[in-house]
Amino acid sequence: MSALAGLLREWMPTQRWFGSKGREWADVTEDGFFLDRSEPVLSVHRVRVTYTDGGGDTYLVPISWREHQLDELDSAFIGTVTGDGGQESHAYDAMRDRDATTPWLIHLVNASTVGPMHFHPAGVAYIPEGMPGDIVSTEQSNTSLVYGSEAIFKLFRRLEPGLNPDVEIHDALRRAENPHIAPLLGHIEIDWLSDDGDPSNEPATVAMLQTFVPNASDGWRLATASVRDLYAEGDLHADEVGGDFAADSERLGAATASVHKDMAAVLPTEPADRDWYATMARQMGERLDAAIEVVPQLAEHAEGLRRIYATVAESTEPTVRQRVHGDLHLGQVLRTATGWIVLDFEGEPARPLASRRELDSPMRDVAGMLRSFDYAARHMLVEQPEDTQRAYRAQEWAERNRAAFCTGYSEASGLDPCGGSPLLRAFEADKAVYECVYEARNRPHWLMIPLDSLSRLTSRD
Structure with missing residues (x-):
């Protein structure tokens, strides 16, 4: 193992974007190349991790190299490598080293190829070449940089061969001139090497650059502010509070329908058949079985959930399968002065890329999004679970905004998504089961939110 690989073995599991925390590493290897040799030197590394359970992942790690350690970069420090001549080089996470962020856009403007990396500008708008980027502190599975008020750069940390759906769909919706996205400015790919060194696979998507949306408000923050306003007015209903969110929810429904319509127009579609419905129901049942092992409380809802899934297996509901967002919620949308912008079309990052590109139902x-309205309404009940008055008001807010979203979607598309669709109900239930597992592992005190939702979903029969 190289000295750098040893450092990365210690450092990577501590990073928020590392997706296999808790798995035991069997081995790690890395190969890298220089993207820029000025000060600081910038190198890019493909890091291959194998686990004792037999699985493996490949991550992208850009590193900036400094001759001297810098106190202001302590939070980005990876470690020190000593060369053959005894010279020390200090490695930092280059995405957090502002001086190392300019080469990305310079190479993108020039449509460069550097080693195995290929830069593809979209050629449609100004790219702020030469400007440094500032890291977005809310990074999760990816890492993002904002370049002034012009552009936002997203680095995909975990690599897979194939075009990332976020790039593919943004490019398609840009061509369709959809007003509810931030236009794609370019993307970057890197050659993919299989374990045996065969480079014949599709390249992996490394990063994408989009137009930055200034003066925008996060949907989750707006929705939860509306809920706080409601709770503060003890004698008013949701439609009487100054911070009523229903009009925004209705416009968000219309924006979602617009995005779905344009995706169906410019990307593949096909009718759903009985086999697809049966497969959906079977997969939902399998996920439920696995979830019960993690969250035993789900067992009391299992019979009702399986009845919901069975209606999907037997469904004759006409459905056109198409490309969808795949992970839509209030945290994935921004409200601007002119309307809603939908972000992050990569789907659930933990799922294999091929499955995220499969055709699905817009439902x-x-x-x-309906689950997200429930979360926004009820997250403040976690600290006061016995407050029946607040619980009633949360239910009222959620129902009002869910209905408004469906109204907006229906008026824009001609399809009422909330008109008793068995598929929609099953998707909601499946999502709530997923949420139970997530909360049990990460926020046990929030587990009541999806469990209470499952009680409502399974008691409608």
Whole structure:
């Protein structure tokens, strides 16, 4: 193992974007190349991790190299490598080293090829060449940089061969001139090497650059502010509070329908058949079985959930499968002065890329947003679970905004998504089961939110 690989073995599991925390490493290897040799030197590394359970991942790690350690970069420090001549080089996470962020856009403007990396500008708008980028502190599975008020750069940390759906769909919606996205400015790919060194696979998507949306408000923050306003007015209903969110929810429904319509127009579609419905129901049942092992409380809802899934297996509901967002919720949308912008079309990052590119029902996205309204309404009940008055008001807010979203979607598309669709109900239930597992592992005190939702979903029969 190289000295750098040893450092990365210690450092990577501590990073928020590392997706296999808790798995035991069997081995790690890395190969890298120089993207820029000025000060600081910038290198890019493909890091291959194998686990004792037999799985493996490949991550992208850009590193900036400094001759001297800098106190202001302590939070980005990876470690020190000593060369053959005894010279020390200090490695930092280059995405957090502002001086190392300019080469990305310079190479993108020039449509460069550097080693195995290929830069593809979209050629449609100004790219702020030469400007440094500032890291977005809310990074999760990816790492993002904002370049002034012009552009936002997203680095995909975990690599897979193939075009990332976030790039593919943004490019398609840009061509369709959809007003509810931030236009794609370019993307970057890197050659993919299989374990045996065969470079014949599709390249992996490394990063994308989009137009930055200034003066925008996060949907989750707006929605939860509306809920706080409601709770503060003890004698008013949701439609009487100054911070009523229903009009925004209705416009968000219309924006979602617009995005779905344009995706169906410019990307593949096909009718759903009985086999697809049966497969959906089977997969939902399998996920439920696995979830019960993690969250035993789900067992009391299992019979009702399986009845919901069975209606999907037997469904004759006409559905056109198409590309969808795949992970739509209030945290994935921004409200601007002119309307809603939808972000992050990569789907659930933990799922394999090929499955995220499969055709699906738009109802999956609708279900995701409906679940998000429930979360926005009820997250403040976690500290006061016995407050029946607040629980009633939370239910009222959620129902009002869910209905408004469906109204907006229906008026824009001609399709009422909330008109008793068995598929929508099953997608909601499946999402809530996923949420139970997530909360049990990460925020046990929030587990009541999806469990209470499952009680409502399974008691409608």
